[in-house]
Amino acid sequence: MIRPIRAVSMAFLLALSGVAASAVAHAGPLPPCTYTLSPPAVGPGGVTATAELAGCGPAGGPYLAVACLLGADGVTHCAQAHGSDPAVISVPFRPGTTYIATGRGCPVWLGQNVAPDCQILGPLTAAL
Template sequence: MLRAVIALWVSTVALAGMASVATAHAQPPPQPGPCSFTLSPPQVVQVSGVDMVTATVVPAGCLGMFEPKFGVACLHVEGGPGKCAQSRGHETAQVFEPYQPGTTYVSSGRGCGAMFDFTTDPNCQLLGPVTASL
């Protein structure tokens, strides 16, 4: 039963995609996936009394039977290396970097949604970059 539903959904999506390709002359910009996510700009917060810069990726909703599968929040000093943090499901992905006054930070990330837990190719939305001088 599940395979039949997946096959029907894939066939419908493929036919709809072929129909739009055959009739469209100018392609619209890519649309976000079936789930939307929100990326925060870099901001200074206190963690155990220490100033840190943080960024988050938060699930903002999904269409139909889709659910957030994971989110990734990344943060780096402009021109330098950074780090990322991942979340699962409806959780918030949050990353921290040490705060250096007068520095420009860049946040970016992605949020991915899927209809089934076992999906190996989720629909992802790229987020950012968002730059902030702190």
């Protein structure tokens, strides 16, 4: 008789622990800054893409921007910039090539470490 009661009470406790654990999971705060990525474009130095700060809320600041381009050579080239400086990447232009720009922007909460989730930018594709 004691065994069935113990089994039922253990099952009940396990069910409650699952409910409590699922109630704890929640999304974190929104990032304190937003970043933008320009599509690949032909310029004087080749094909360029730029990742730059779009703006920050009162509790945030810029930390790192990264811009990357996949070009004709099949290799992804990246450039980074710190603070509010834009990250600009250029690769040689080869007509008829499809270029893919990607990047990320990493903000910082004022007075704290870098925000844990960087904003993923792109991909933006252009056949030039």
